[in-house]
Amino acid sequence: MVDLIALLVKFVGVGFLLIATIGLLRFDDPFQRMHAATKAGTLGAGLVLIGTMLSKSSLDSTMMGGMTLLFLILTIPVASHLLARAAYLSGAELAGIGDADNALRDVLKRPEQPIEKQAERLDLQGMAAAAETDIATEVPVSADPVLCDAEKLGFVSLKDVVAPERVRFAAVGDAAPKLARRAAEFAARTDLPLIAVVAVDTGYVDATDNSTETMRLIRDKVGHWLPDLRSLSDDLGVSVELVYQEGDAAASMAGVGDMREFLVLPTDGWADHGVGVATPHATKQPDGLLRVASMHPGPTLYAVDVPRAGPVTVLFDGSYDIWRALDLALVERLWTATELRVFGYVDAASRAEIEQRAADANTPVVFADPELTAPDEALLPEQMVSDAVAVILPDLPRPLRTRWYGTFWQDKISPNWRGDVLVWT
CATH class of the missing domain: 3.40.50 (Rossmann fold)
Incomplete structure (x- = not known):
């Protein structure tokens, strides 16, 4: 009877190992594959060990099998966690998970593209072939890679590469008029147009008990200092484009992906504009200010007033x-x-x-x-x-x-x- 139970336990264990193998081969991303290998694989190997201990029915086999089982339980999850972390940091694809659902997006730095895509973009094979034929024939003209790019691309000066073509300012909270003047003064000094963005985070609004009243409070608060933004054009002689957007506040602040746009943000605050309405339907306070810099391809200045x-x-x-x-x-x-x-x-x-x-x-x-x-x-x-x-x-x-x-x-x-x-x- 014991031998039959041991055989059944072994069969079940082998079945879980087979499931783990299929998951490891067929799942879409490394995180799902790691999950399959960790859970099903550990359970399957453990059941095979238990079945073996039952069939042997000896003290030494029981002790050896128990120690092996303990070793598996302690080490396999840790190893899988480290491998999954390495995959995440290398930019591996997250199948079925958008940026909004990624709980680690503000905790661990992660490249936008996986290593394979970056290698394709850089055309490493072509670079290696060029290195074999032209080694030691090209000496860097500067230790500054930006200056090297300027000379390779035919720019006349370094300023042509790094100088912005417009200034973008995100108006947030009561400090907006003072910081707007800072951005406008830089735009006037460099003879650049200024885009003043007033963004409202509708995710924050929806997380409050009364979204209609919260939106009214935000609009009223913005309306108090909006004339100050409009007056910048007359005071400093700078061209000001005023943009008001409700929705994804971080995307509104970051713009459309122009690396020649100089973005000015406050060091604190968010697109709730400090109305102070509680958010019982959210797990954390609204806060996306520091994420904007990673969404904006150009330079970002977090500036004091x-x-x-x-x-x-x-x-x-x-x-x-x-x-x-x-x-x-x-x-x-x-x-x-x-x-x-x-x-x-x-x-x-x-x-x-x-x-x-x-x-x-x-x-x-x-x-x-x-x-x-x-x-x-x-x-x-x-x-x-x-x-x-x-x-x-x-x-x-x-x-x-x-x-x-x-x-x-x-x-x-x-x-x-x-x-x-x-x-x-």
Whole structure:
């Protein structure tokens, strides 16, 4: 009788292993395949082990089988989790899951395209063939990849590559008039048109008990400072296009995907415009401000209300994103910078390039001591940023929430620091 039960348990276990194999081969994305292998595979292997222990009916086989079963239960889920995380971070496709349903979108940075698509786009095979035939024949003209692209594409100057063609401003909350004036002053100084976007997050409105009343409150609040936006055209002589949109607020702020558009956002607030209506039908407070930069292909400035003169700190990692953000800041003189501070490893060629760029902008540059490190849970050491008026980053700190368990997002740059943040991701 025991042998028959053991045989049945083994058969059931083999059946689950077969199901796991089919799922591993046929499911659409690595996450579903990992799920099949973890659940069905572990259960199937465990049942086969239990059936074997029953058929052997000895102490040593029971102990060995039990230890093996415990090992499977402890290690397989962990290994699958690590593999799934690696797949997510590499941009693997999420079958049947849109961006709105992705709970990790603000927590883990994820490329828009999987590695395979990126490799196709870059045509790695063609690059390898060119390297075999032309190796050592082409010497980089600059350590700045943005400047290299400018020369390859036939641009006359670096300014032609990084300079924006228009300014886009997202009006959020009571601070909108002051920040709008900042954006308009930059547009007037650079002779660029200004687009002022007033976005209303209908997702927030729908999450309140009385969506009609909430929308009325938002429209009334926007109506109080809307005349201030209209007056910018007369006050500063800048062309202002006023856009009012209700719906996906982040998409409205980000625009249509123009990388030559300079986006100005506040450092805090959202498209609920601070009306303070509770959202019992939502799991968290409305907050999408930091996600806008990743949706906008051009430069994004998270700006405080009033511009200040002082040091500007750069978190340098050698990436294309940090180079073009730094180039933009110096070429367009976004701030009255008394000093440019560079934190991070900088090789000799990059150092010379940064020094030349800073000299062109009449800005003294200081490179951090290589031994200097940032404290835990911060991107920059306090002595590099305490009196800085602005910080240039290769990317925003994660998660992309203005407040995370009570911590303001700029505290992750350096505790208690407040100022402008420029990114171009």
